[in-house]
Amino acid sequence: MAARQSGTARKASSSNANAKSPRKAPAKGAAAGPGADAYIGWYRDMLLIRRFEEKAGQLYGMGLIAGFCHLYIGQEAVVVGVQSALREGDQVITGYRDHGHMLATGMDANGVMAELTGREGGYSRGKGGSMHMFSREKQFFGGHGIVGAQVSLGTGLAFANAYREDGKVCATYFGDGAANQGQVYESFNMAKIWNLPVIYIVENNQYAMGTSVKRSSSETHLYRRGVSFNIPGEEVDGMDVNAVYEAAKKAVEHARSGKGPYILEMKTYRYRGHSMSDPAKYRTRDEVNEYRDHKDPIDLARKRILDNKFATEDELKAMEKEIKGIVQASAEFAQNSPEPDPSELYTDVLIDA
């Protein structure tokens, strides 16, 4: 396969702290619900994404990151919950709001941050940027800038799984706005005709740039978008990592058992603007605060951990400190990594054959 699939990024750094994907699924304790391990793992992963994104926002403000930069803050429970329901080897694909997905699959924070700064140590050696990163090792297939494109691509990944009968499932993420692209429905149809092992995760954060779901969608319950293709769908509280996990587990089992695609509509919210340059005038401060103050997925997980005595306040504090360290190190790495060599301009256009 591609001669250089494990490039500099993977070698350049090994903060390692988040290289344990996919995470252990919660212990199967009948009605007991997820245990301490699961909750602490989720909490840690969500916090890593949150802190990473905050740092990326800072670096953007300092001019170290340029172009488009779409932050995932507020939506962390979605990717973390789904990832914990996947198995080693399952694939992940998404759009341009992708930093969280990469961290959740266990990609290295240093390599992701260095791609954001456009440096040699980045996952695409600086040539892709925020929207275009990949890791064959972690089965992360990008990182796509064209809204909706990843849905056909993810369906194709699942096609390969069915073709090879390798038991893998592809988690295909897209936004509420992307849900209106025509190719989504062409893909749904094929996925069901062939019962492909794909789960479609609609990250309904309620806005596509400045357009609310209400204004863009005739059927605003996006989990119903599969009805005419005979694809089951479900609405999920995307701010509750446990709810996400439970729903994803069911959907993944469905897909893996040969029953075909499954749609999960994750009701979630992005706290920041669409990208760094979005004035976000289309919604009220109060609306944002409502989520931030009362529905935050990380606060919720933290509360459950403490209520259930899965960990002590001190233990969480120690974890928070450790994560800060990882993120700080990634920022330093991303600034110290050199720009790509000018000769890189001409590489990777075609594979020599």
Added chain:
Amino acid sequence: MTIEVLMPALSPTMEEGTLTRWLVKEGDAVKSGDVIAEIETDKATMEVEAVEEGIVAKLLVEAGSEGVKVNAPIAILREEGESDADVKSAASSAEAPARQSESRGQEPTGDEAPDRAQSASGSSDKAKDEGGQKARSSSSLKDPEVPEGTKMVSTTVRDALRDAMAEEMRRDDAVFVIGEEVAEYQGAYKVTRELLQEFGAKRVVDTPITEHGFAGVGVGAAFAGLKPVVEFMTFNFAMQAIDHIINSAAKTLYMSGGQMGCPIVFRGPNGAASRVGAQHSQDYSAWYANVPGLKVIAPYCAADAKGLLKAAIRDPNPVVFLEHELIYGESFDVPDVDDWVLPIGKARIRREGRDCTITAHSRMVGFALQAAEKLAEDGIECEVIDLRTLRPLDTDTVVESVKKTNRIVCAEEGWGRMGVGAEIAAVVTAEAFDYLDAPPARVHQEDVPLPYAANLEKLSLPGVDDIVKAVKTVCYAE
């Protein structure tokens, strides 16, 4: 009336055939459906039936003749009561090599007929260029005079585009704007700012993210006589919709024999923005300029942006209007006149010079002007031509210039292979070969997808220095 019987094409690939034998002789009466001759084609032997009633007045081709061209007259029928003289004159004109009409004996209709006959009889490449659009010389096109004392208003390209749309919407109810974030958000790049406030949601329409769908909706509305201005957030996303732009908008007039006009404008930023990576940074100039049935405009300054967008909206054809994000915020003088409309298909000479011609469009025009400035310091005087329209391409202006300067550098932001510069170089080589003192040079993006990293992006995109270098090369001034 005498009737010519033409050598029929009996298979799609047949160009000529052998007339093996006649089954009628002069003086015989025939009616439609009678077999009159046998023909051998490249595939088989076939019978030729008469399609009209009449008397065989003359057989023009002997039995056994080989290589009879399809559509050549092979016999003449006369109607009952016609004289021999009629037949003779018909026979002599029928034997002339060039046939009057391609359309199998149909009467030519309309004024297009002479044109068609001309191009069918092998007129120059030039007249055939761009579906005949080039037949009219660009010298008949003139920018409007700006009366002495007209106020010049410094305007950003962004506002000039907006003003053009607003003015045309005021002027014509059929004009409306449709696209993603054009209304409530006021445009992703604020080009449609305040249009919603003035014209309301009926005429400034926010769409879901469905480029293929809304481009098709726009084309359908244009078929029905509305004049949509379809905004693509950037032309990168128009790739989702390119099927409708080309298959539906560009080709339908032709396929409908001229019935289905499509007065639509597809507009939005094209080319590289800043640090947004390969999928968001492509220059589509050459792609669209390749397609007959489209007009393609790529202005540089605010006055051109305004005057040409107004012209595009009024044009009865599909127009692809390529803007550039990185010049939206630049200000230029726009004449404060009532109705500033510029001709499509006319280049603008932005700087005169005798040593070397530089062609450019869109943002590259600015770089070409800066390069000319620098070169002037070294005593090299460049003539900078802003192409403004890529289809139809104003080759007259370019060729005239090269006849004066004897050298040309074609600059564009996009990839070079099969590009705009390649086309101009070919035209200049064909039409001003004897005037050239150096091979045409091209300046363009490196032949790779646009990288994100700051240093690589810079290396990839063409700039002032690349133009300076190319000019020095063609001037042998290195």
